Amino acid sequence: MACCRVPAARHFDNLAAVQGLSSALIQDHYRLYLGYVNKAHELCGLHAQAVRLKHDATDADLRNLKRDLTFTLAAARNHELYFGLLGREPSPRAPVLMQALREDFGPFENYIADLTRTALSTHGWAFTLVDHHTGHLINVTSAQNGQFPMWNASPVLAIDMADHAYFYDYGSHRTEYLSAIIGNLHWPTVAENLAAAHAVHAAATPHAPAPYAATPAADSPEATLPAMGSEKLLARS
Numbered sequence: 001m002a003c004c005r006v007p008a009a010r011h012f013d014n015l016a017a018v019q020g021l022s023s024a025l026i027q028d029h030y031r032l033y034l035g036y037v038n039k040a041h042e043l044c045g046l047h048a049q050a051v052r053l054k055h056d057a058t059d060a061d062l063r064n065l066k067r068d069l070t071f072t073l074a075a076a077r078n079h080e081l082y083f084g085l086l087g088r089e090p091s092p093r094a095p096v097l098m099q100a101l102r103e104d105f106g107p108f109e110n111y112i113a114d115l116t117r118t119a120l121s122t123h124g125w126a127f128t129l130v131d132h133h134t135g136h137l138i139n140v141t142s143a144q145n146g147q148f149p150m151w152n153a154s155p156v157l158a159i160d161m162a163d164h165a166y167f168y169d170y171g172s173h174r175t176e177y178l179s180a181i182i183g184n185l186h187w188p189t190v191a192e193n194l195a196a197a198h199a200v201h202a203a204a205t206p207h208a209p210a211p212y213a214a215t216p217a218a219d220s221p222e223a224t225l226p227a228m229g230s231e232k233l234l235a236r237s
């Protein structure tokens with residue numbers, strides 16, 4: 001029986017549509033992701049050998065192997081969530097997402113402002129999660145890969161705030177990078193992630209009331225997400 005499994009690396013054709021980040025930066029970042037996946041495969045193989053040898057708390061080799069395997073698997077998944085969300089769509093309509101954001105943050109601009117402040121507060125990752133304790137959305141951070149922000153939650157959105165994600169193009173201008181990323185977010189994919197998170201929540205809490213009221217019609221004006229850069233929002237707040 002396998003003690004760990006590592007999914008194959010994913011391709012992200014949507015990255016070709018990203019604007020505001022150079023292809024050199026994107027390609028280098030994607031190569032870093034491939035490195036994490038390859039390392040996870042390598043560590044998984046070593047793990048299969050190591051667990052046959054020792055299995056007590058004094059075994060630093062196994063402990064370090066577990067730490068590194070956790071780090072690389074988390075790094076791969078964080079980057080898959082992040083890369084998968086990039087590639088803007090001109091007129092997104094996502095009524096369920098809009099409703100959830102409005103009920104949890106107020107106007108859409110408030111959500112973007114909170115996401116912006118959350119992301120600028122970390123040099124690791126910013127996430128929007130569905131907290132299964134409440135069924136509602138929350139913006140949180142993790143300092144680095146392998147330090148997932150909290151249990152019993154499903155990620156809906158991730159933004160990489162590590163230096164390697166922006167320094168090649170933006171130097172220390174993190175706000176400009178973040179504005180570019182927010183401008184590239186593919187909101188229908190965020191909405192798909194939210195639907196998946198809500199399905200997990202419904203399965204985990206079958207007797208809990210629905211976290212949100214009735215969903216607006218897909219063609220209602222409020223179902224459209226406005227384009228909003230983080231610089232503008234920071235200036236307004």
Ligand SMILES: [Fe+2]
Pocket residue numbers: 029032079160162164165
């Ligand atoms: Fe990264």
